[in-house]
Amino acid sequence: MAREQSGICAEGNLHSQYLLFNCSEGMEPAIRSQLAEISHYLEEKADEYSDVAFSGFIGVGANYWESLYPKAKPKLLRPFPSLSQDDRHAPAFPLDLFIQIRCDRSDINHLVSHEICLMLEDLASLVEEVRGFRYLDSRDLTGFVDGTENPKGLHRQEVALVANEDNEFRGGSYIHIQRYVHDLTQWDKLKVKSQEDIIGRTKQDNHEYSSFNKPKTSHIRRTGLKDDAGNSVEILRQSMPYGDMKEQGLFFISCCKTPLNFELMLRSMIVGDNKGHYDHLLKYTQAVTGAAFFAPAVSYFSANS
Template sequence: MAREQFGICAEPSLHGYYLLFNVVDDDNAYLRQALSRMPELFDNYADRFSEANLTGVIAIGSGYWDELHPEARPNQLTSFPSMDNEDRIAPSTSFDLYIEIRSDRADVNHIVSSKVCELLGSSVELIEQVRGFRFLDGRDLTGFVDGTENPKGFHRREVALVSNEQDETFAGGSYLHIQRYRHNMKLWQTIETKEQEDVIGRTKMDNIEHTADEIHPCAHIKRVNLKDDEGKSMEILRQSMPYGDMKVQGLFFVSYCNNPNHFKLMLEKMVHCDGEGHFDHLLQFTQAETGCAFFAPSLNFLKSLA
């Protein structure tokens, strides 16, 4: 049975380091070897710094997959679903490899990130690096709790991991979408708490969801909490983290799922208007600057790359 990468379903950490690479040469054989060795690198440092609860995820971009592994492809892996409507934009950006390193120690994340870059060597170019951090009791920088609707316990695996029935060849893997959002904090802070709560659809301090009578049709949770034709929730597993400094603040959004359609439908509901002109009003205060689709394969698959 395929073993998933443990970082996909891991519980939240205090610190995250997200590395995005593009391949710059044709030595795919070297990269296959390097990627096959990376889980062992993570395990070694997780043992060395056991108190840090280190986890890692390795994912391969939709545009690079066929070059790295032309023999087979996850059956639903497609490019990022870029969208735009008026001033609401979800751009698609090109990244070949994604490495996610999370733990409860920022220094350990830095050490492991350095080792990842050494292992990949000159075959790649580091395009973007984002350091995320846990903010207060798991809140976004807007002040609202993030990921309240995340699946809990074993259900995390059911939501995030591809089953044998879905794709036997790539069971234990996960479809991954990332977006780096940049918040307009100055604008956000100009509106009163009640208006902020209407934008999100929850109370700010107590994190209580608005009732059906109270919630605005443009509220964020109204737009992204979707159900299928059978009334079943269309869930994703978020592993997002706030990032930023005194000049730039935002959210590095990370979504894992056993299929890519849940994320795509959520993004459509956010960006595009419905028949009554409703869209996600949170997008008036934050802008996605990147977007890319990946597949995070099982540990068995990564080992086979060697």
């Protein structure tokens, strides 16, 4: 059975480092070879630093996949769905590679990131690097607990990983990332009850509002979707806060067996329903990046190098 990359379904960590690359044209054979080396390196480090829960994964950009692996493509892989409605925007900034590195020691993340950059030297340019961190008891910088609705236990794999629907890419995952910048100055001016109405949960004890009391413009209402059969539309979030005193926000990461679930949630947030109910959290945060990737099973890179 195809085994997923270690970082896809990993539990939370204290620290993360995200590396975003664009690759040099005409270097695909060398890049394929190096990705196999990097994949092996990440798995080695997951064993070596298991005591601090090290994990990582490599995602190949939706717009780059066919250049790098022209023989076959995941069935549902497609570009990031750029959306815009009034003053709400989800921009698309296609990238070739996304590498997530996480563990409970930031120095190890730095060490591994440095080695990976050396391995891709002369093959790819580092477009962006973001360092994330756990904030308090797994809260977003808005002060609310983040990831409460994440699937638990073995259900994480069921939600995040491709299975029989695309056997060639079994064990892989569709990845969507967005870097959100929060306007905490304006957010912090709100009364706690107003913040809670925007999120759909209580701030201190993290209790979800009842369906009756949950505003149709609340974040949880806009992302807590059901399909036609009444089943929850789920993704596995691997997001973490990031920032400094000049700019801070959330590095959002969705892992799922299909891109459709993320796309439905994003549309529900930005465009809303047919009655104008959109996610009012977007009054206080703005996505400044957006990209789609596929993270294949761990054996894929060596088998296609």
